[in-house]
Amino acid sequence: GDSVTQMEGPVTLSEEAFLTINCTYTATGYPSLFWYVQYPGEGLQLLLKATKADDKGSNKGFEATYRKETTSFHLEKGSVQVSDSAVYFCALVISYYKLSFGAGTTVTVRA
Amino acid sequence: DAGVTQSPTHLIKTRGQQVTLRCSPKSGHDTVSWYQQALGQGPQFIFQYYEEEERQRGNFPDRFSGHQFPNYSSELNVNALLLGDSALYLCASSSLTYEQYFGPGTRLTVT
Numbered sequence A: 001g002d003s004v005t006q007m008e009g010p011v012t013l014s015e016e017a018f019l020t021i022n023c024t025y026t027a028t029g030y031p032s033l034f035w036y037v038q039y040p041g042e043g044l045q046l047l048l049k050a051t052k053a054d055d056k057g058s059n060k061g062f063e064a065t066y067r068k069e070t071t072s073f074h075l076e077k078g079s080v081q082v083s084d085s086a087v088y089f090c091a092l093v094i095s096y097y098k099l100s101f102g103a104g105t106t107v108t109v110r111a
Numbered sequence B: 001d002a003g004v005t006q007s008p009t010h011l012i013k014t015r016g017q018q019v020t021l022r023c024s025p026k027s028g029h030d031t032v033s034w035y036q037q038a039l040g041q042g043p044q045f046i047f048q049y050y051e052e053e054e055r056q057r058g059n060f061p062d063r064f065s066g067h068q069f070p071n072y073s074s075e076l077n078v079n080a081l082l083l084g085d086s087a088l089y090l091c092a093s094s095s096l097t098y099e100q101y102f103g104p105g106t107r108l109t110v111t
Helices: none
Strands: A003-006 A011-014 A019-021 A023-026 A032-038 A044-050 A056-059 A062-065 A075-077 A086-093 A105-110 B005-007 B010-013 B019-024 B031-037 B044-050 B053-057 B064-068 B074-078 B087-094 B106-110
Touching (some): A011 A019, B010 B019
Parallel strands (some): A011 A105
Antiparallel strands (some): A032 A044, A032 A086, A062 A075, A086 A105, B044 B053
C-alpha cells in the first residue's frame, strides 16, 4: 500500500543550524506530497506541498522538492530558530481521500 | 474566517462507554476526514465523509462510526471504548483538493 518513511528523531540542533529531515515514499500512483508541522499541544498545520515531480514546495524558510526518481521529499531549512521546535510529519495522498503519514520527527532547537 | 473547530477539547471516559466527538469544517469545505493520533505516532486515517456518506474507511473496527450533517459538520462515535482508544482525534476538512486543514483535536482518555 501507499506509505511514507521518514527519518527517526529526535533531532536536536542549535539556533541557526541547517535542518534536514529525510522522507521517502511508496505509492502505486502519482501522489501529492506534504509536510505538516505540529507544535506542542496543537493540531497539524500544513507547512508545504508539492503535487507533481520536480515541484518545490516552500514556506517560512522551509523547502522540499518532489523527487520521483528517488521517491523522496526531504525537508530542509537553512537556519533554524527556537520557534521551529515541533514535530514534523511527511504525508502523501493519492486521491482526494486519506492522507498517509509518516511517524513524525521531533525537532528541538536550542538557543 | 473560522478554521476547523472541534469539541470537546478534552474528554475522559471509562472502558465500555460510548463517546461522540464533533467537528465543524472550514468555511467552504464539504468534506470531513477523521484521524486517530496515538501518543508519539503519526495520525491514522479513520474515515472520510462527503455528501453525508462515508466515502472511504481506514483499518478501524465497526465500533468507530460517523455521521455528516447537511451543514457539512460531522460526528465521530466510538462504542465500547477500550484503553487503546486513548488518543488525539483529529478532524480535517477539504473541498475537491488534496489539501486537508486540521482542527486542534480532541484528546480522549479512556480509564
